[in-house]
Amino acid sequence: EAGVAQSPRYKIIEKRQSVAFWCNPISGHATLYWYQQILGQGPKLLIQFQNNGVVDDSQLPKDRFSAERLKGVDSTLKIQPAKLEDSAVYLCASSPVFIYEQYFGPGTRLTVT
Amino acid sequence: QKEVEQDPGPLSVPEGAIVSLNCTYSNSAFQYFMWYRQYSRKGPELLMYTYSSGNKEDGRFTAQVDKSSKYISLFIRDSQPSDSATYLCAMSAPGGFKTIFGAGTRLFVKA
Numbered sequence: 001e002a003g004v005a006q007s008p009r010y011k012i013i014e015k016r017q018s019v020a021f022w023c024n025p026i027s028g029h030a031t032l033y034w035y036q037q038i039l040g041q042g043p044k045l046l047i048q049f050q051n052n053g054v055v056d057d058s059q060l061p062k063d064r065f066s067a068e069r070l071k072g073v074d075s076t077l078k079i080q081p082a083k084l085e086d087s088a089v090y091l092c093a094s095s096p097v098f099i100y101e102q103y104f105g106p107g108t109r110l111t112v113t
Numbered sequence: 114q115k116e117v118e119q120d121p122g123p124l125s126v127p128e129g130a131i132v133s134l135n136c137t138y139s140n141s142a143f144q145y146f147m148w149y150r151q152y153s154r155k156g157p158e159l160l161m162y163t164y165s166s167g168n169k170e171d172g173r174f175t176a177q178v179d180k181s182s183k184y185i186s187l188f189i190r191d192s193q194p195s196d197s198a199t200y201l202c203a204m205s206a207p208g209g210f211k212t213i214f215g216a217g218t219r220l221f222v223k224a
Contacts, residue, residue, distance in 0.1 A: 042119070042215050043201075048211060100159075104156030105156050
């Protein structure tokens with residue numbers, strides 16, 4: 001079974017630029033999550049999708065972050081414009097049914113200079 | 114006060130030692146308790162989960178939940194250098210509420 005795919009793996013941008021991350025979850029997984037993991041901290045949920053719909057986006061900075069899940073499968077997370085404090089690893093995860101069973105991708109390491 | 118507290122370490126032990134990793138939490142609604150392992154530059158992988166209180170064993174790993182004390186533990190027996198990683202505790206309430214992660218404890222097992 002293929003795992004969660006993410007691209008790119010690394011990205012370096014200047015502040016005020018925009019960036020987009022892509023995620024392909026495990027086939028058949030209805031729930032998709034985007035997390036932000038700052039160095040030395042645990043993952044923090046940004047947004048959770050159930051199929052096409054948003055379940056929780058309470059911690060998504062909506063003035064600069066946006067996310068969509070196309071046809072209930074792939075998802076993109078966008079930051080526009082980026083700030084220095086957005087430097088982090090952005091993790092995508094998916095789960096079949098139960099929230100405790102989350103499968104993570106390798107993450108995208110973003111550096112904002 | 115954070116919902117989930119976890120000592121970041123680092124924790125350094127010799128090979129073969131028993132390792133104890135712990136988390137405390139404040140939200141009594143949490144019912145699902147998970148432990149994830151994260152190697153450097155990789156995504157977290159689920160090690161074990163426990164529903165409500167009690168113990169659960171899987172090979173060299175044992176997870177314990179004490180809801181009365183709001184305290185969870187992960188024990189690793191006969192630790193190996195390959196166990197060197199960051200261990201994240203995570204928990205969530207029933208009904209699909211978001212999972213809250215601890216900051217992670219960095220473990221080093223020396224050969």
